[in-house]
Amino acid sequence: EAGVTQFPSHSVIEKGQTVTLRCDPISGHDNLYWYRRVMGKEIKFLLHFVKESKQDESGMPNNRFLAERTGGTYSTLKVQPAELEDSGVYFCASSQAPGQGIGAGELFFGEGSRLTVL
Amino acid sequence: AQSVTQPDIHITVSEGASLELRCNYSYGATPYLFWYVQSPGQGLQLLLKYFSGDTLVQGIKGFEAEFKRSQSSFNLRKPSVHWSDAAEYFCAVGAKIYNQGGKLIFGQGTELSVKP
Numbered sequence: 001e002a003g004v005t006q007f008p009s010h011s012v013i014e015k016g017q018t019v020t021l022r023c024d025p026i027s028g029h030d031n032l033y034w035y036r037r038v039m040g041k042e043i044k045f046l047l048h049f050v051k052e053s054k055q056d057e058s059g060m061p062n063n064r065f066l067a068e069r070t071g072g073t074y075s076t077l078k079v080q081p082a083e084l085e086d087s088g089v090y091f092c093a094s095s096q097a098p099g100q101g102i103g104a105g106e107l108f109f110g111e112g113s114r115l116t117v118l
Numbered sequence: 119a120q121s122v123t124q125p126d127i128h129i130t131v132s133e134g135a136s137l138e139l140r141c142n143y144s145y146g147a148t149p150y151l152f153w154y155v156q157s158p159g160q161g162l163q164l165l166l167k168y169f170s171g172d173t174l175v176q177g178i179k180g181f182e183a184e185f186k187r188s189q190s191s192f193n194l195r196k197p198s199v200h201w202s203d204a205a206e207y208f209c210a211v212g213a214k215i216y217n218q219g220g221k222l223i224f225g226q227g228t229e230l231s232v233k234p
Contacts, residue, residue, distance in 0.1 A: 004161065033220050042122070043162075043208065043224040056221060091162065095220055107220055109154075109162035 002026065004110035006092050012116045018080040021113045025074070025094030031055075032075050033095075033107065034067060038088040046090075049075060061086075082117045089114050120145050122209050124225035131199050132233045139194040139228050141209030149211035151192040152222065153183055157205040165207075168192065179203070204232045 005024040013019050025032045034046040046065070047057040051072035060067070064083070069075040079086050093107040123142045131137055143149065151168040166177025173185040183194045192209060206229045210222040 031220055035222075035224075040226075042226045043210075043222075045221050045223070048220060059221075093162075093220070106164045106167065107222070111159065111161040 004092055004094050004108050006090075006110035006113045008113060009111065010114045010116070012118065013082055014118050015084055016081045018078065019082055019115060021077045021079075021090050021115070023075045023077070023092030023094075023110060025092070026096075026108055029094035029096050029108070030072070031095040032069060033093040034075070034077055035091040035093065036088050037091065037112075038085070041088075043091065046077075079115070082115075084117050087115055087117045120211070120223055122211055122223050122225035124207075124209055124228050126228045127226065128229045128231070130231040130233060133201050134198050137194075137196045137199045137203070137230070139207050139209075139230070141192045141194065141225060143190050143192065143209075143211050143223075145190075145211055145223075147214070148187060150214060151183075151185060152210040152212065153177065153181070153192070153194050154208045154210060154224075155179075155205045156208065156227075162208065165194070199230075199232055201232045201234065204230055206230070 011019050030051050032049040035043050037043040045059040047067055048055040049069045052069050066078045089112040091112045093109045095107050121144045125140050153165040154162040155165050156162050165181050166175050168175050168185045176182050181196050185192050206227045208227050209225040212222045
């Protein structure tokens with residue numbers, strides 16, 4: 001069974017440009033999460049999809065970030081326009097059952113997409 | 119504020135030596151507790167988790183962790199480290215609320231180096 005797939009693995013762009021990151025969750029996983037790790041900091045939650053709906057987007061930094069999950073399958077995270085502070089590693093995770101509660105499934109993480117904004 | 123603290127940014131141990139990675143959390147109530155590992159070029163992998171019950175939990179790759187409520191700690195241990203354990207380790211907590219358990223709060227990570 002394929003794991004969570006993210007691409008690109010690394011993207012280098014200039015300030016003001018647009019970047020779109022993609023995440024393909026494990027097939028059949030309704031829950032999809034985006035996290036971000038800025039250099040030297042902790043991994044932080046960005047948002048949570050349940051199928052195609054945004055369950056929680058409280059971690060999104062600002063309106064330059066747009067996440068979509070059309071059809072409840074893969075998800076994209078667009079940053080437009082990118083700023084220097086957006087540099088970091090963006091992780092995607094998926095789970096079959098809701099969250100991590102008792103009886104629920106664990107989160108499966110992708111390898112991350114490293115974004116460098118110059 | 120809710121937070122997770124991993125006081126050691128980088129630890130070096132000799133192969134075969136024992137290992138303990140520290141994790142303390144600040145949370146309104148006892149959360150779910152996790153340890154993840156990220157090896158070079160890999161995604162985050164769940165090592166073990168604590169939901170309730172026995173405070174000593176066993177995980178994969180010979181790791182275990184002990185939950186101590188009085189100390190708000192969830193330290194990770196391994197009796198004998200192997201060179202392949204070199205990686206970055208993350209402690210995380212999640213809410214015991216339906217459909218919010220996947221919204222994890224992570225510590226800053228501890229990078230483990232293993233000397234031959």
